[in-house]
Amino acid sequence: MPDPILRQQMELYRLMRLNRSLEERLVHLYRQGKVVGGLYRSLGQEATSVGSAAALEKGDVLGPLIRNLGAVLVMGYTPKEILLQHLGRAASPSGGKEGNLHFGRPERGVVSSISMLGALVPVMAGIALAARMERKRTVAMTYIGDGGTSTGAFHEGLNFAGVQKLPLVVIAENNGWAYSTPLRRQTAAKSLADRAAAYGIPGVSVDGNDVVAVYDAARTAFERPRSGGGPTLIEARTYRMRGHAEHDGQAYVPREELETWARRDPIDRHAERLLASGGVTAADLEAIDRRIGEELDRDVVEAERSPYPPARDAIADVYAGGATEAEDVFLRRRT
Amino acid sequence: MSPPTAGGGGTAIAHGETLYVDAIREALFEEMERDERVFVLGEDIGVYGGAFKVTDGLVDRFGEERVLDTPISETAIVGAAVGAAIGGLRPVAEMQFADFISCAFDMITNFAAKSRYRTGCGVPLVVRGPAGGGVHGGPFHSQNPEAYFAHTPGLKIVQPSTAHDAKGLLKAAIRDDDPVLYFEHKFLYRRVKEVLPREDYVVPIGKAAVRRTGRDLSILTYGAMVWTALDAARTLEAEGIDAEVIDLRTLFPLDEPTILASVTKTNRAIILHEATRTGGIGAEVAAILSERCFEALDAPVLRVTAPDTPVPFSPTLEEFFLPNAERVCRAARALIGY
Numbered sequence: 099m100p101d102p103i104l105r106q107q108m109e110l111y112r113l114m115r116l117n118r119s120l121e122e123r124l125v126h127l128y129r130q131g132k133v134v135g136g137l138y139r140s141l142g143q144e145a146t147s148v149g150s151a152a153a154l155e156k157g158d159v160l161g162p163l164i165r166n167l168g169a170v171l172v173m174g175y176t177p178k179e180i181l182l183q184h185l186g187r188a189a190s191p192s193g194g195k196e197g198n199l200h201f202g203r204p205e206r207g208v209v210s211s212i213s214m215l216g217a218l219v220p221v222m223a224g225i226a227l228a229a230r231m232e233r234k235r236t237v238a239m240t241y242i243g244d245g246g247t248s249t250g251a252f253h254e255g256l257n258f259a260g261v262q263k264l265p266l267v268v269i270a271e272n273n274g275w276a277y278s279t280p281l282r283r284q285t286a287a288k289s290l291a292d293r294a295a296a297y298g299i300p301g302v303s304v305d306g307n308d309v310v311a312v313y314d315a316a317r318t319a320f321e322r323p324r325s326g327g328g329p330t331l332i333e334a335r336t337y338r339m340r341g342h343a344e345h346d347g348q349a350y351v352p353r354e355e356l357e358t359w360a361r362r363d364p365i366d367r368h369a370e371r372l373l374a375s376g377g378v379t380a381a382d383l384e385a386i387d388r389r390i391g392e393e394l395d396r397d398v399v400e401a402e403r404s405p406y407p408p409a410r411d412a413i414a415d416v417y418a419g420g421a422t423e424a425e426d427v428f429l430r431r432r433t
Numbered sequence: 434m435s436p437p438t439a440g441g442g443g444t445a446i447a448h449g450e451t452l453y454v455d456a457i458r459e460a461l462f463e464e465m466e467r468d469e470r471v472f473v474l475g476e477d478i479g480v481y482g483g484a485f486k487v488t489d490g491l492v493d494r495f496g497e498e499r500v501l502d503t504p505i506s507e508t509a510i511v512g513a514a515v516g517a518a519i520g521g522l523r524p525v526a527e528m529q530f531a532d533f534i535s536c537a538f539d540m541i542t543n544f545a546a547k548s549r550y551r552t553g554c555g556v557p558l559v560v561r562g563p564a565g566g567g568v569h570g571g572p573f574h575s576q577n578p579e580a581y582f583a584h585t586p587g588l589k590i591v592q593p594s595t596a597h598d599a600k601g602l603l604k605a606a607i608r609d610d611d612p613v614l615y616f617e618h619k620f621l622y623r624r625v626k627e628v629l630p631r632e633d634y635v636v637p638i639g640k641a642a643v644r645r646t647g648r649d650l651s652i653l654t655y656g657a658m659v660w661t662a663l664d665a666a667r668t669l670e671a672e673g674i675d676a677e678v679i680d681l682r683t684l685f686p687l688d689e690p691t692i693l694a695s696v697t698k699t700n701r702a703i704i705l706h707e708a709t710r711t712g713g714i715g716a717e718v719a720a721i722l723s724e725r726c727f728e729a730l731d732a733p734v735l736r737v738t739a740p741d742t743p744v745p746f747s748p749t750l751e752e753f754f755l756p757n758a759e760r761v762c763r764a765a766r767a768l769i770g771y
Contacts, residue, residue, distance in 0.1 A: 137434055158522075169667045202554070203554055209516070220511075221513070225517070226516070228516065251508050402767050416549065417611050418555055419610075
């Protein structure tokens with residue numbers, strides 16, 4: 099494939115497929131009781147994560163949420179690391195201290211979210227602020243769900259970023275549901291992009307299930323601060339095809355909505371586009387799928403063999419250079 | 434160190450002496466000179482110089498980028514500071530009053546405090562602000578919020594009682610690789626002063642100071658109450674009671690060796706703090722004494738604290754609310770007579 103654009107579009111396909119296939123492996127492990135804690139899917143939302151993160155440049159910083167597995171893969175975290183993280187193993191990115199996609203290191207271009215939604219918006223504004231003070235070209239990008247846009251932190255962070263014209267891009271993933279709460283009970287606004295007007299920044303809406311549309315919108319938003327403009331809020335309209343987590347059968351979701359959105363599946367749509375381009379055959383795509391499957395086979399075996407952290411790691415690294423004294427001094431003295 | 438002056442505000446400054454408030458500014462100034470990663474952000478801290486003028490003049494020297502005026506958004510102030518710290522800088526976030534730190538609670542307790550443990554990424558952040566009463570600030574401009582945060586592993590909490598420590602502890606906080614909450618006592622801003630060392634110095638975090646040595650009982654305290662304790666100790670001395678005064682300085686983690694050394698020597702302890710009683714720092718100190726030097730105690734451990742109420746506004750009410758030397762003396766006499 100000599101065509102660089104086609105090659106890039108194939109890579110977007112590969113990343114979305116990897117996102118989905120890896121999650122399918124995690125579901126399997128979850129049903130076997132091997133995943134520690136809950137499992138949060140991004141089924142149907144892969145284009146939003148992959149398309150936006152793929153538009154980042156080297157040196158940019160990403161703040162992913164729990165449904166942004168695709169974005170984390172784009173940033174170079176490996177499927178094996180993701181598996182280890184969900185299995186709570188010592189070699190996982192958080193060393194077993196954290197679960198799901200709660201990990202990140204600035205040197206790898208990723209800042210970990212916390213469970214308090216909205217919190218990453220001001221923090222990523224701070225990342226953008228630091229980068230600007232150091233005269234870097236860095237853009238900071240983070241996500242927020244439709245539910246998360248109701249938090250004070252989201253408002254404070256975007257308002258501050260707007261005032262400071264910071265190189266920050268926030269992707270509001272409107273997937274219709276915050277746990278069981280539908281969008282209409284979250285906000286009276288017609289579009290999450292409308293919120294941008296309050297901060298004096300551009301707000302755009304994009305088809306979140308079209309990976310190329312998401313990529314293009316993100317790319318445009320990233321160019322603004324690099325040429326002196328400020329933040330952008332992008333609403334990516336998508337749909338949460340599974341419950342809040344795997345325990346949630348999402349009985350509250352109308353079946354017809356799921357059927358409608360299933361027909362808009364982001365991977366199917368992108369595959370059709372690639373095939374229609376004439377430069378790609380079904381066999382090419384199948385080869386990608388097969389290779390991903392083979393690699394995941396190996397990763398799952400290796401991850402399951404990987405040891406848990408030693409118990410005393412529980413008291414390590416609360417502060418720089420020291421463990422916390424967790425033992426009862428009185429009892430230790432007596433025994 | 435010279436004791437607080439009575440009355441409302443300013444104090445005459447003898448040649449070479451530095452007020453507590455100016456010592457804080459000196460620390461900021463010198464750290465910003467020393468390390469270009471250090472910057473300050475908060476409400477009205479730039480041209481206006483801060484509600485208490487702590488940052489007065491900094492913007493003239495360091496510019497608006499490093500002395501950053503923000504919207505009224507404590508979550509954004511501390512959140513952006515957390516992000517900047519993760520991004521490699523050394524932010525000092527100002528809360529206009531320490532009371533407003535509640536608006537940034539999540540950023541401090543869930544983001545900054547847990548980051549190193551969860552992700553291996555330290556957050557070298559200082560959040561500072563004026564705490565404490567005695568200036569008729571009422572329920573929302575007088576609080577001592579340290580105990581909310583002393584229950585959060587990953588944080589460090591300091592409170593200076595002298596101009597020397599105000600400067601040295603802030604420098605230590607800025608150079609620390611973990612998040613530090615620095616509560617300065619607004620009653621002391623223009624009431625205590627002393628001649629500071631010419632050379633660069635820090636007051637190490639985690640080390641208490643013995644303000645007065647004594648044999649008969651230990652008064653363990655911090656912040657403005659150090660001066661109340663010293664007042665009480667003078668009264669007690671006239672009665673033949675020799676009190677030791679320990680200034681905790683760091684409230685989390687506590688300096689257990691200094692606490693234990695003092696009480697093991699004096700065999701009696703009063704914990705004095707301006708913050709309210711239940712679940713305060715005093716409760717933790719009492720637990721340490723009970724666990725670690727029970728056999729050394731000749732009497733119960735007593736607390737002298739504010740009552741479990743909001744901070745009242747009217748002078749008669751606030752005077753009743755705040756611990757004073759007389760109450761400390763009463764507690765001391767009770768312990769000696771036990």
